[in-house]
Amino acid sequence: MEATVSTPVLKAATFEGMPKKKRDFFNSIVFHVLVGGFCIIMLYPILWLFGSSLKGPAEIWTNVFALIPKEFAWGNYPEGWKGIGGVSYTTFYLNSFMYAGLGTVFAVATSALVAYGFARIRFFGNKFWFTCMILTLMLPSQVQLIPQYIFYNQLGWVNTYLPLLVPRLFGQAFFIFLMMQFIRGIPRELDEAAEIDGCSRIGIFFRIILPLIWPAIITSAIFSFYWTWEDFFQPLIYLNSPKLYTVSLALRASADPNSVTNWGAIFAMSSLSLIPVFLVFIFFQRYLVQGISTTGIKG
Amino acid sequence: MSSLVQPTTQDTPAAPMQRRAKKKSLRHDNRAGYLFIAPWLIGFFGFTLLPMAASLVLAFTDYRLTAAPHFVGLDNFQTMFLQDPRYWKSVRATFFYVFTAVPLRLIFALGLALLLNNTRRGISAYRAAFYVPSIVGASVAVAIMWRQLFGTEGIVNALLWLFGIPPTSWIGNPNTGIWTLILLAVWQFGSPMLIFLAGLKQIPQELYESASIDGANAWPQFINITIPMLSPVILFNLVLQMISGFLVFTQAFLITEGGPLDTTLFYALYLYQRAFVTFQMGYSSAMAWVLLLIIAVFTALTFKFSSNWVFYEEKRD
Known part of the structure; x- marks a missing residue:
């Protein structure tokens, strides 16, 4: 699968007088020292966060560089879990999983339907609406935000999850685009064969298209999960009572720099909030890299 | 019949x-x-x-969520452009951020993509590792971590102390505060890097081979083959990153809170304050439309000037 391409800049490295085999070996060592070293610098802050989440108050600012604490302060975790204002992280995690789970299912399911419509059915205005959809990708959400807020406020939806979840029932432009790219790669003959066999359009979607675009659906679901799990802005605007807080909001509320005394507990909860992100990354990495490479998108 | x-x-x-x-x-x-x-x-x-x-x-009213809106004509725009120094501070901070963070991020992304565009052992592990900051970068957890890294007792100061440099507050200093956010943006170069890598794999290897036969070595090959062939991807990344740069919010909200002295009061942050702290819905709507125009103009300009440097294969014949 990997294309055997190498960048010329690197090819002409040093060690020119040596025999080829030896030169390759040294090139390879230089490469791994440089790139690997940079990699460690890049990941150090995250490792430091995890390390510090296990340091006691005596160690946390004195033994700063260490990634592994001298004494493991496991107590930071139950201490942090107690949460804020009498609401524990059990509630925050349930909220976050509900938000990310439902939000993802809503967005991905409706996006798949819309993607099929745009990619496979020719209808009056198809190109026009498709262009509109692509343009919304560049639109700053701020131009819709304020009337939306006023509207939800009048409906009595502020301080509920409705303003966060309901809009996801109407598809998300990026996922629609991603799935369309995938559907376009499926031969039309498959649809036509199914049509001749008497399959309805809904049938074609569920029996032919859906099974074939699973990779695109998984990629979309991963992105949706990440963006929802880490979403801070929408919960910040719409959710006021601590009982409704997501993990992100709770972290922000408990990490007020003026009042924090136990940083170990804050780091513990911060580290914990990244665990679902890393688990998804480890298990679905292939789909993510593929999704970015084929459509090219922010992360 | x-x-x-x-x-x-x-x-x-x-x-x-x-x-x-x-x-x-x-x-x-x-x-x-x-x-x-x-x-x-x-x-x-x-x-x-x-x-x-x-x-x-x-945008043409004085709506404040509590009282009925009144039509005020161009008042909001007039206040914004002529009487609100904080507005101009927010514009300046945003432009500074966009024109430093975006190019730096893309340079790192391209550099690393070039380095990783080979078949050595462990490449996919490196690729994944460099992508990790991109998937966690927007989270509150990373914001908390970043604030501590650059805090007075943080690791950056501890490191500089080893070289005898006295500790300072990187986040609290008006000269350095914005740079902590720029660094955070650059740290997340992973996703444009993956897009560059995908683009590099599309370049036909024959081009390099025939250039080698003609005696062109690495640097001319890079300038005459890699950059032109990759230019559509560079444009794509540039537009994408620029738009998201103009909208920067969460990390500035959490790490520097717009300070010190409004040096990181980014446009979206100031808009948020006007809309949801002082509830000036009319004023913030006017701000949102100006933001839309700014983004539209810069995107259009980027596309317009792209014809000078973006190379599409159809034009080759």
């Missing part, structure tokens, strides 16, 4: 015609098309167009 009495002769030609008509309907079908895109279309009108129109109207 009197074929009513001849059912047998009509049957044979009609069948393929019917099939053709049906086939055509599979391709062209207004009802089914609109049925499938209905969710998006309803959302587009209800959650995009309608609010946008409302926002445009609000």
Whole structure:
């Protein structure tokens, strides 16, 4: 699968007088020292966060560089879990999983339907609406935000999850685009064969298209999960009572720099909030890299 | 036309015609098309167009959520451009951020993509590792971590202390505060890097081979083959990163809170304050529309000037 391409800049490295085999070996060592070293610098802050989440108050600012604490302060975790204002992280995690789970299912399911419509059915205005959809990708959400807020406020939806979840029932432009790219790669003959066999359009979607675009659906679901799990802005605007807080909001509320005394507990909860992100990354990495490479998108 | 009495002769030609008509309907079908895109279309009108129109109207009012709105003409824009120094601070901070963070991020992304574009052992592990900051970068957890890294007791100061440099507050200093956010943006170069890598794999290897035969070495090859062939991807990344740069919010909200002395009061942050702290819905709507115009103008300019440096293969002949 990997294309055997190498960048010329690197090819002409040093060690020119040596025999080829030896030169390759040294090139390879230089490469791994440089790139690997940079990699460690890049990941150090995250490792430091995890390390510090296990340091006691005596160690946390004195033994700063260490990634592994001298004494493991496991107590930071139950201490942090107690949460804020009498609401524990059990509630925050349930909220976050509900938000990310439902939000993802809503967005991905409706996006798949819309993607099929745009990619496979020719209808009056198809190109026009498709262009509109692509343009919304560049639109700053701020131009819709304020009337939306006023509207939800009048409906009595502020301080509920409705303003966060309901809009996801109407598809998300990026996922629609991603799935369309995938559907376009499926031969039309498959649809036509199914049509001749008497399959309805809904049938074609569920029996032919859906099974074939699973990779695109998984990629979309991963992105949706990440963006929802880490979403801070929408919960910040719409959710006021601590009982409704997501993990992100709770972290922000408990990490007020003026009042924090136990940083170990804050780091513990911060580290914990990244665990679902890393688990998804480890298990679905292939789909993510593929999704970015084929459509090219922010992360 | 009197074929009513001849059912047998009509049957044979009609069948393929019917099939053709049906086939055509599979391709062209207004009802089914609109049925499938209905969710998006309803959302587009209800959650995009309608609010946008409302926002445009609000921009010319003094609406504050508590009292009925009054039409105030261009007052909001006048205040914004002529009487609000914080507005200009936010514009300046945003432009500074966009024009430093975006190029730096893309340079790192391209550099690392070039380094990782080979088949050495462990490449996919490096690729994944460099992508990790991109997936966690937007989170509150990373914001908390970043604030501590650059805090007075943080690791950056501890490191500099080893070299005898006295500790300072990187976040609290008006000269350095914004740089902690720029560094955080650069740290997340992983996703444009993956896009560059995908682009590099598309460049035909023959181009490099024939250049080598002609005696061109690494640097001319990079300038004359890699950069032109990659230019559409560079443009794509540039536009994407620029738009998201103009909208920077969360990390500035959490790490520097707009300070010190409004040096990181980014546009989106100031807009948020006007809309949801002082509830000036009219003023913030006006700000949102100016932001839309700024982004539109810069995107259009980027595309306009792209014809000077972006190379499309069709033009080769």
